[in-house]
Amino acid sequence: MKPAPFIRHVPSTIAEAVAMLAEVAPQDGRILAGGQSLVPIMAFRLAKPAHLVDINEIAGLEKVTCDGRTLFIRACARHAAFHRPVVDNPLGALLATVAKHIAHYPIRLRGTFCGSLAHADPASEWCLVAATLDATIMAKSIRGERLIAANEFFAGIMSTALREDELLVETRLPLLARDARFGFNEFSRRAGDFAMSAALVVYRLHDGKITEARVGVGGAEANPRRLAEAEAVLEGQTPAAPLFRAAAEAAAAAIDPLEDHQIDAEYRRDLVRAVVRRALESSVRVTHPC
Amino acid sequence: MTAYTKGSGATWVGRSIRRLEDPALVTGRGRFTGDLAAAHWVRFVRSPVASGRIGSIKAPPGAWIVTAGDLAGVKPIRPMLHKFAYRPVAQPILAEGVVRFVGEPLAAVIAASREEAEDVADQVIADISATAAVIDCRAALETTAPPIHAQAPGNVVVEGIVKTPGFDDAWNGAYQVVALETRSRRQNATPLEPRAGHAAFDATTGRVTLTCATQMPHLTRTAIADILGMPENQLRVIAPDVGGGFGQKMSLAPEYVLLVWLARRHKSSFAWTEDRRENLIAAFHARDQYISLQGAFDAHAKIIALKADIVTNVGAYSCYPTTCGVEPLMAMAELPGPYDVRHYECRARGVLTNTCTMAPYRGVSRPVITFALERLMDKAAKRFDLDPVEIRRRNLIDAFPYRTATGLEYDQASYRQTLEMAATLVDLPAFRARQKQARAQNRHLGVGFAAFCERTGYGSPAFAARGMDITPGWETAVVSVDPSGFVEARVGTSPHGQGLRTTLAQIIADEIGVSPDKVSIVHGDTDRAPYGWGTFASRSLVIGGGATLAAARKVRAKLVRIASHMLEAAPEDILLGDGEARVAGTDRSLPIAVLAREAYTQTHRFKGEIDPGLAEQGTYDPPGTFSNACHAAVVEVDIETGRVKLERFIVAEDAGRLINPMIADGQVHGGVAQGIGNALFEEIVYDETGNILTSTLADYLPPTAREIPPIELQHLETASPNSLTQAKGLGEGGAIGAPAAVINALNDALAPFGVEINEMPATPQRIRALLRNAGVPS
Numbered sequence A: 001m002k003p004a005p006f007i008r009h010v011p012s013t014i015a016e017a018v019a020m021l022a023e024v025a026p027q028d029g030r031i032l033a034g035g036q037s038l039v040p041i042m043a044f045r046l047a048k049p050a051h052l053v054d055i056n057e058i059a060g061l062e063k064v065t066c067d068g069r070t071l072f073i074r075a076c077a078r079h080a081a082f083h084r085p086v087v088d089n090p091l092g093a094l095l096a097t098v099a100k101h102i103a104h105y106p107i108r109l110r111g112t113f114c115g116s117l118a119h120a121d122p123a124s125e126w127c128l129v130a131a132t133l134d135a136t137i138m139a140k141s142i143r144g145e146r147l148i149a150a151n152e153f154f155a156g157i158m159s160t161a162l163r164e165d166e167l168l169v170e171t172r173l174p175l176l177a178r179d180a181r182f183g184f185n186e187f188s189r190r191a192g193d194f195a196m197s198a199a200l201v202v203y204r205l206h207d208g209k210i211t212e213a214r215v216g217v218g219g220a221e222a223n224p225r226r227l228a229e230a231e232a233v234l235e236g237q238t239p240a241a242p243l244f245r246a247a248a249e250a251a252a253a254a255i256d257p258l259e260d261h262q263i264d265a266e267y268r269r270d271l272v273r274a275v276v277r278r279a280l281e282s283s284v285r286v287t288h289p290c
Numbered sequence B: 001m002t003a004y005t006k007g008s009g010a011t012w013v014g015r016s017i018r019r020l021e022d023p024a025l026v027t028g029r030g031r032f033t034g035d036l037a038a039a040h041w042v043r044f045v046r047s048p049v050a051s052g053r054i055g056s057i058k059a060p061p062g063a064w065i066v067t068a069g070d071l072a073g074v075k076p077i078r079p080m081l082h083k084f085a086y087r088p089v090a091q092p093i094l095a096e097g098v099v100r101f102v103g104e105p106l107a108a109v110i111a112a113s114r115e116e117a118e119d120v121a122d123q124v125i126a127d128i129s130a131t132a133a134v135i136d137c138r139a140a141l142e143t144t145a146p147p148i149h150a151q152a153p154g155n156v157v158v159e160g161i162v163k164t165p166g167f168d169d170a171w172n173g174a175y176q177v178v179a180l181e182t183r184s185r186r187q188n189a190t191p192l193e194p195r196a197g198h199a200a201f202d203a204t205t206g207r208v209t210l211t212c213a214t215q216m217p218h219l220t221r222t223a224i225a226d227i228l229g230m231p232e233n234q235l236r237v238i239a240p241d242v243g244g245g246f247g248q249k250m251s252l253a254p255e256y257v258l259l260v261w262l263a264r265r266h267k268s269s270f271a272w273t274e275d276r277r278e279n280l281i282a283a284f285h286a287r288d289q290y291i292s293l294q295g296a297f298d299a300h301a302k303i304i305a306l307k308a309d310i311v312t313n314v315g316a317y318s319c320y321p322t323t324c325g326v327e328p329l330m331a332m333a334e335l336p337g338p339y340d341v342r343h344y345e346c347r348a349r350g351v352l353t354n355t356c357t358m359a360p361y362r363g364v365s366r367p368v369i370t371f372a373l374e375r376l377m378d379k380a381a382k383r384f385d386l387d388p389v390e391i392r393r394r395n396l397i398d399a400f401p402y403r404t405a406t407g408l409e410y411d412q413a414s415y416r417q418t419l420e421m422a423a424t425l426v427d428l429p430a431f432r433a434r435q436k437q438a439r440a441q442n443r444h445l446g447v448g449f450a451a452f453c454e455r456t457g458y459g460s461p462a463f464a465a466r467g468m469d470i471t472p473g474w475e476t477a478v479v480s481v482d483p484s485g486f487v488e489a490r491v492g493t494s495p496h497g498q499g500l501r502t503t504l505a506q507i508i509a510d511e512i513g514v515s516p517d518k519v520s521i522v523h524g525d526t527d528r529a530p531y532g533w534g535t536f537a538s539r540s541l542v543i544g545g546g547a548t549l550a551a552a553r554k555v556r557a558k559l560v561r562i563a564s565h566m567l568e569a570a571p572e573d574i575l576l577g578d579g580e581a582r583v584a585g586t587d588r589s590l591p592i593a594v595l596a597r598e599a600y601t602q603t604h605r606f607k608g609e610i611d612p613g614l615a616e617q618g619t620y621d622p623p624g625t626f627s628n629a630c631h632a633a634v635v636e637v638d639i640e641t642g643r644v645k646l647e648r649f650i651v652a653e654d655a656g657r658l659i660n661p662m663i664a665d666g667q668v669h670g671g672v673a674q675g676i677g678n679a680l681f682e683e684i685v686y687d688e689t690g691n692i693l694t695s696t697l698a699d700y701l702p703p704t705a706r707e708i709p710p711i712e713l714q715h716l717e718t719a720s721p722n723s724l725t726q727a728k729g730l731g732e733g734g735a736i737g738a739p740a741a742v743i744n745a746l747n748d749a750l751a752p753f754g755v756e757i758n759e760m761p762a763t764p765q766r767i768r769a770l771l772r773n774a775g776v777p778s
């Protein structure tokens, strides 16, 4: 469990970083952010990058900022930055709720939001947030900059639309409506483990009826995504236990369940049903401080 | 009061003084094997296939590699049992010709650092042609199953059979027969520190020192000397601080043999530290068992006979020194547990498969047999419409000594009392009311009990009864007082976290009349400690403690004689305590340090009546003593996801006299945590080809502090005539009772759905599958 030899490069600007990345990418050169996914895989020698471009020394890259409409999460913002609401908007409370489910405290102090997206573990909470809230991802290389929509970003288990020479510079999340409600629920074997299924729901109430419903499910398929079938069940309806059950049922039916030696398709559907319903139930129970 | 003051009148024994070993350990000053520098680092290349023929093993140019072909004259590991149809199988130090499990050492590569060794190992190409592998032990019993070892066709390598006289009549007279099939999945003991070894050649003496994370330094020396054909005095084995073992470090690691071979041959130092993946795939597994159990009951729910068929998966080889008989034979001998069962029939088999070798793990078979037997009691209770406490009340042994159907003698104990204590803490009527209310709100609570007794601190006759070639059992201690009055005990037991440094010092302190911080304990070094067997089988405090007490008593007697001489008083009038010898009823006294100095420097004054010096040896080889406990768990089951949450965990236990109650509590806590892991979380999974799917701690799931509830613990202290210190063993008990209590509680919670789970671990997916099949929606 010692990594294969590698060379670590430490750029001090984004321009330097992408230049270095362009140079080393053909030899499996990679970005090193918090290292909380990459370093273990290197220790297991599942990855043997010959070069690492360590972005931790780039000034200003750990920032989370807001322009009143969008939250900008730069590449080195740690999970722990979200322990308390980063913005006076339901989005701040949502991110704080979700952050506590990621791994353990020491890991949250190092691991990054953007690194989670780049790594694209199917069970990553931040990937679920990005998918559910339709995040925009900004990627940069020596060839230029581009914006990628979340639903085009995730491309299978641990794979994304990022090209090998691209640095994920920031993730942009739209602020939520002031009256938005949300609920989150996940199931894992032990505290801090990756989710075996997780659900994030967001909606507004108009005259007591649900509008702008978003139902995102993670850890159940190769990538997290919004489930239109479940959203359709909710749209225009009054929040109530039977409605939530119906939406959860629609979600469980809609997924194409990931299977492994621990979890068969039926169990995965059971979990999706449970987490979606519980996320919806928690959305009415909790009043979120903004 | 500081940790070291005694207070007035009390003995040191019985007090929760702080552990003397901890200041170093918690400030990073512990000394572990992996801390030692070495000229060479070793990395083992391990088999990627479960069964196959080795064609060639190719290393990159310039690499230093050792394979079986280099080890001419090195014997295999081949432990022996002389009973129970045991068929010896041999494990080569490095795989020879064939491989038998994923993770088996194929070759060793050697480089200047750990990292470089791993780089080289990465480039070694082993050409192995895979052959059919057998993973499940029931599959290995089938006539078509390929033999894992050619000399053991049929794959059964050990088989015990018992049937008490009159069994059939008793069985036929039963009012009710309750039957049960249980499955215990495979586990790994996962000590915090994985295995590690460091062998260094000493050019001055020509000797090799092997420092390693072992529970049995002396036997490691004996075994390696035998295998390499070297005199034992050429090898020194040191067990420095060892970060847990739980049995995994009591069996001989072939890796250590290779390190000593390298150090001797190349006159240098060689180190190996196992990584977690190696530990999970290759450092011994445990508890992969099937038990079919039937109980015959009379009309009053009194058990009259037990019938068991036990099949244990012993993996690819037989562990040294216990042999692979350790699980099946212990299961057979101890299955009837704390209950009065006069008639017993059992067949227990150890079966070879293409999986990692089985070795003892905390409790060995007892967590599994207790789980089977306690499930049976709960099933029977339901059949007779009794509550779980009442059926146990009717069946627990209540008169001692008691001779079991398999011929074991149970000493004084408190089976009934601990049951009642646990029942009182649970408050069953109140719980049932709460359970009913909760069910009405679709919340599912359950309570489960597990009563058991545990054979601990057993001496050499018990091992001889198993027919072991090597019969551990006794222990020796040498207690000495140096001329400055400091006490040193050199002991053959070898603690690795149990706190013996403290508890042995407490025992000695009371005898010699000094405080425990003036007592140092020397262990884990074959050059300094007397030959001993190490720490396993809940034996160290009973046997090592007994030997220490015996030696300390002799030292005390000698101190009294010296004091009597110097203080000119009758020996009966000498009192030792608080660091001095006093003449009763007077103010005449002398510090013990003065007596000690006299024993070395003024011996002419004793006029030949007292031998010079102040060092005495004690040896102890007891018959064994049974500790007992009743565990109770209260759980809540989330029927939609299958998650089991522990609400309460209760232990009422009796391990005789508690030398240090805090340390006793710590032993129980750790054991219960592992037991909860066994019940709900931990499972080594192989796929059908013998590939291991749980080779990281992301897949093999020991519980964390968040999964363990506060443990409510009460002790009784029944004195045993079978223990010199009156202490019984308790190192394993926590792990023995917890799985059964948790699974019984889970089944109690599931009762309304008409489903039953008799498999460990009871994972959420297994629970949910049962519920789904019973039509319970998620």
Ligand SMILES: Cc1cc2nc3c(=O)[nH]c(=O)nc-3n(C[C@H](O)[C@H](O)[C@H](O)COP(=O)(O)OP(=O)(O)OC[C@H]3O[C@@H](n4cnc5c(N)ncnc54)[C@H](O)[C@@H]3O)c2cc1C
Pocket (backbone or CB within 6 Å): A030, A031, A032, A033, A034, A035, A036, A037, A038, A039, A040, A075, A101, A102, A103, A104, A107, A110, A111, A112, A113, A114, A115, A116, A118, A119, A121, A123, A124, A125, A126, A162, A166, A167, A168, A169, A192, A193, A194, A195
């Ligand atoms: C024990 C444990 C438990 C965990 N549990 C969870 C959990 O419950 N939920 C969860 O979501 N995560 C969990 N994680 C993973 C953790 O959240 C990681 O921090 C995260 O997945 C990756 O972020 P990082 O900054 O550490 O990325 P790194 O490990 O540095 O990198 C991961 C990958 O992304 C690439 N990368 C990183 N940043 C960029 C970038 N800006 N541009 C381009 N490529 C980039 C790297 O090259 C690498 O391939 C756990 C980790 C551990 C060790």
